[in-house]
Amino acid sequence: EIVLTQSPATLSLSPGERATLSCRASQSVSNYLAWYQQKPGQAPRLLIYDASNRATGIPARFSGSGSGTDFTLTISGLEPEDFAFYYCLQRSNWPPVTFGQGTRLEIK
Amino acid sequence: QVQLVQSGAEVKKPGASVKVSCKASGYTFTSNYMHWVRQTPGQGLEWMGIINPSGGSTTYAQNFQGTVTMTSDTSTSTVYMELNSLRSEDTAVYYCARDTVGGSGLIDYWGQGTLVTVSS
Numbered sequence: 001e002i003v004l005t006q007s008p009a010t011l012s013l014s015p016g017e018r019a020t021l022s023c024r025a026s027q028s029v030s031n032y033l034a035w036y037q038q039k040p041g042q043a044p045r046l047l048i049y050d051a052s053n054r055a056t057g058i059p060a061r062f063s064g065s066g067s068g069t070d071f072t073l074t075i076s077g078l079e080p081e082d083f084a085f086y087y088c089l090q091r092s093n094w095p096p097v098t099f100g101q102g103t104r105l106e107i108k
Numbered sequence: 109q110v111q112l113v114q115s116g117a118e119v120k121k122p123g124a125s126v127k128v129s130c131k132a133s134g135y136t137f138t139s140n141y142m143h144w145v146r147q148t149p150g151q152g153l154e155w156m157g158i159i160n161p162s163g164g165s166t167t168y169a170q171n172f173q174g175t176v177t178m179t180s181d182t183s184t185s186t187v188y189m190e191l192n193s194l195r196s197e198d199t200a201v202y203y204c205a206r207d208t209v210g211g212s213g214l215i216d217y218w219g220q221g222t223l224v225t226v227s228s
Contacts, residue, residue, distance in 0.1 A: 043218035091213025
């Protein structure tokens, strides 16, 4: 089973700043890596799929990069609604699909 | 628009079973596989398995083999997840989540979640 490790666990930033979130896989997942946003009391929402493709309706300030074992989600110019939890998912070698443990993006 | 509407919260005693439903709309039900994922504070997001609503074939995560059963009803566009022999550690929010196409493993839409509490 592929283990995904996200860092940092918590990221404290101010609106307007740039956020950089990391997801590292225990073995190569090629580009089969997705990112989700989750707000309290809500279901996750797909942001990025296949490492760098924005899902439908996702603002351009969200971008993804990486391949193999190291991936990054960047949010350029944080908006108040961006403060939430973020999870990565790999589907390279599944089942099982596996998730990272999440990064909490909080307002500084 | 795609909607996945799940059944309401449940409270169960240890050893009991729970069955959660997920009614799909806004797309052709049999065209997309459906995952079940649970979320706990301690374990985060945990994949439980997947069902092909067209035909009912399933694949379960190793941790849930023998305790989970996923079924589908094409007449009502509903999938079900039944978890048996509940323990306190099964207290979680359970989500159904649609696969994009052909069992790719990519989840694009999620239900609103169903809180299952296991307590004596």
